[in-house]
Amino acid sequence: MSDDLAQTTGVAGRYASALFDLAEEAGALDTVEADLKAVKASIAVSADLRDFLRSPVYDSADQMKAIVALAEKAAFSPLTTNFLKLVAKNRRLFALENTIGAFGALAAKARGEVSAQATTAAPLNDDQSKALRHEIERQVGSAVNLETRVDPDLLGGLVVKIGSQMIDASLKTKLNRLKTVMKEA
Numbered sequence: 001m002s003d004d005l006a007q008t009t010g011v012a013g014r015y016a017s018a019l020f021d022l023a024e025e026a027g028a029l030d031t032v033e034a035d036l037k038a039v040k041a042s043i044a045v046s047a048d049l050r051d052f053l054r055s056p057v058y059d060s061a062d063q064m065k066a067i068v069a070l071a072e073k074a075a076f077s078p079l080t081t082n083f084l085k086l087v088a089k090n091r092r093l094f095a096l097e098n099t100i101g102a103f104g105a106l107a108a109k110a111r112g113e114v115s116a117q118a119t120t121a122a123p124l125n126d127d128q129s130k131a132l133r134h135e136i137e138r139q140v141g142s143a144v145n146l147e148t149r150v151d152p153d154l155l156g157g158l159v160v161k162i163g164s165q166m167i168d169a170s171l172k173t174k175l176n177r178l179k180t181v182m183k184e185a
Helices: 003-007 010-026 029-045 047-054 060-074 078-089 093-111 126-140 171-184
Strands: 114-120 144-150 157-162 165-170
Touching: 010 029, 010 078, 010 093, 029 047, 029 060, 029 078, 029 093, 047 093, 060 078, 078 093, 093 114, 114 126, 126 144, 126 157, 157 171, 165 171
Parallel strands: 114 144
Antiparallel strands: 114 157, 157 165
């Protein structure tokens, strides 16, 4: 199964697809995508929010209150706010992160972009990020929506994932390969 197909199936995929269709019809793709990026950023920086979204302990009313407060504080568009309310009402907040990812993939595909994820051992500066994006664009022949992550366990190098293709140039992998070769000798 390809990565694109995997992202648009299941609960998250169905919600993302429905929201994408509504946003496209309303001419609000950019606005909704920006709102969802803000939600994703909030989830990334708040362990409490992540735990809240994933926890089955909270009832629908508590989840609704929290989502409404988040949407009001961030001044999300009515479409995004209504979508978040629906997800909370249906008790599907556990799938929100995946839904945001699937929506982003659908939006990127509509713009003709390719999504790529780069995991590095240390944070990339702006010049390094631009150079990496440029090199990936040169390889794939189209615009690239690059998401970067940091994983200190890689020790050095990077891992780039473009769709279902993965390029692993990390020091950790190279050392593991060397270790395997040494054991065989």
